[in-house]
Amino acid sequence: MRDTLKHSGLRNKLAKILLAKGISDAKVLDAIRAIPRHLFMDSSFEGHAYQDKAFPIAADQTISQPYTVAFQTQLLAVRPNDKILEIGTGSGYQTAILLQLKAKVYTIERQLELFKKTKIFFSKMGYRPKKTIFGDGYKGLPEEAPFQGIIVTAGAPEVPKALLSQLDIGGRLVIPVGSDNQIMTLFVRKSEKEFEKKEYGSFRFVPLLEDKN
Numbered sequence: 001m002r003d004t005l006k007h008s009g010l011r012n013k014l015a016k017i018l019l020a021k022g023i024s025d026a027k028v029l030d031a032i033r034a035i036p037r038h039l040f041m042d043s044s045f046e047g048h049a050y051q052d053k054a055f056p057i058a059a060d061q062t063i064s065q066p067y068t069v070a071f072q073t074q075l076l077a078v079r080p081n082d083k084i085l086e087i088g089t090g091s092g093y094q095t096a097i098l099l100q101l102k103a104k105v106y107t108i109e110r111q112l113e114l115f116k117k118t119k120i121f122f123s124k125m126g127y128r129p130k131k132t133i134f135g136d137g138y139k140g141l142p143e144e145a146p147f148q149g150i151i152v153t154a155g156a157p158e159v160p161k162a163l164l165s166q167l168d169i170g171g172r173l174v175i176p177v178g179s180d181n182q183i184m185t186l187f188v189r190k191s192e193k194e195f196e197k198k199e200y201g202s203f204r205f206v207p208l209l210e211d212k213n
């Protein structure tokens with residue numbers, strides 16, 4: 001599959017839809033216009049890639065809806081060179097959006113099949129996260145902390161303490177919290193011990209699974 005003018009035209013339309021739905025950060029909309037979402041999906045979905053919908057990827061997981069990706073990215077407020085940790089690499093689409101915003105991205109996936117597939121895809125496409133890791137994101141990545149931003153792309157029944165502790169002062173954790181439905185939640189680290197918490201709308205994610213070992 002290739003990226004063509006037809007695809008970039010569809011991305012422009014998608015960016016307009018996201019703007020109308022309330023995504024106001026111009027850099028986030030530019031990233032949506034830049035990343036060829038159809039290449040992150042099975043070719044059978046190509047015709048649907050620029051609809052504002054989630055789709056199945058491998059291992060019973062989904063590529064998040066573009067609105068959700070844009071909403072989380074906007075909340076993360078990425079600046080160039082920020083160190084960002086992503087939990088739930090999945091298709092790699094969210095990773096590519098973060099790279100487009102010039103972040104240094106560390107991304108973790110717990111499904112081996114997806115991890116392998118997406119890692120190969122990144123190198124084929126020339127996307128360069130700092131690290132693509134196979135493992136349990138519940139624990140974060142202490143050896144690379146602190147992070148200016150942490151984004152969780154699966155629904156967390158509760159907020160993993162490790163992730164809060166790995167935020168830089170001023171750093172932001174964007175995490176959908178809940179079991180059936182999730183409330184998009186932003187934590188901003190104000191000091192060593194203080195966190196400001198804000199809640200946004202309701203979303204639906206595949207579950208963040210903890211490896212109990």
Ligand code: SAH
Binds near residue numbers: 062095135
């Ligand atoms: N950002 C992805 C979203 C994929 S869905 C995309 O846009 O394609 C969420 C992903 O989180 C799934 O791939 C799932 O396997 C992964 N996941 C769930 N629990 C996890 C955990 N504890 N650690 C790392 N990844 C996890």
